[in-house]
Amino acid sequence: MSDLQLEIKTLIIDALGLEDMAAEDIAADLTLFGEGLGLDSVDALELGLAIQKRFGIKIDAEAKDTRKHFANVASLAAFVSSQQTA
């Protein structure tokens, strides 16, 4: 697990108030929304905001790839690093 993935897992837990959950409970390939972790549309907005604040990047909610980037922790980490180096 990369440091960035761990940071994103902790961010998800803190920003979304996931009581009783630890970073190791969220596998990097666990689906975040709907199935898997079971997050909903309000969580999507909240997580988007938290990611933008923490990593200083812009997320276009309308872009068609955004949904793919938010699929799981691994895809989010890949997205964040690509934006930071961009």
Added chain:
Amino acid sequence: MACLGSWPGQHGRLVRLVDAGQQPDVSALPAMQRRRLSRLARMAFHVAWPLAEARPQLPMVFASRHGETPRTLGILTDLAHNEPLSPTQFSLSVHNAIIGLWSIQRGDHSEMTALAGAGDGLENAVLEACGLLHDGAPAVLLVIAEEAPPELYAPFIDDVPFPYAVGLLLTLGDDWQLQLNRGDGASSEWPHALNLVRALCSDQPTLQHHWKSRQWTWSRNEA
């Protein structure tokens, strides 16, 4: 309404509770569902849950004069600092958010109402509940809940000595009467909903509450 024998009766000494930031236990709910419940919501759920057991369809009247003052202040503070607003906080900032969460988590689509009724919110909520009963509801869940105001608001809120929640399950019957007259009098020092609980748990035959020029009289009918 069930009363615990150990509760102080009419002549019991009143104890002002200390708010040490405790959170009511709502562990009956899965963690994913608990996470959006503020303390006010947890208090409301905590008193309401046992009353709703075995009643999957239960209309509800929720009354809170001040609502979620800590959340409101948090959102306003973010606004004042030009910070983006938390979508979660914003979505929960309306007065009927708690009954919305209740409805979702219980899968109950019954009619539910959230009121903020000045100093006689309890009586107005009872009036609303009676309307639902006479409309055919077999029972109505009534929840009165107040959260301790944040320090900034404290000088303006003098009727919440500590956070509290009262849950009542109302059905049609002849046990009690509630009457509204024009009249002045001192409003009680103790949260009025708690006075009602004490009256219900004792033999106290009547109870009066004043707000503005409204005089509410509760009286127990002779058996």
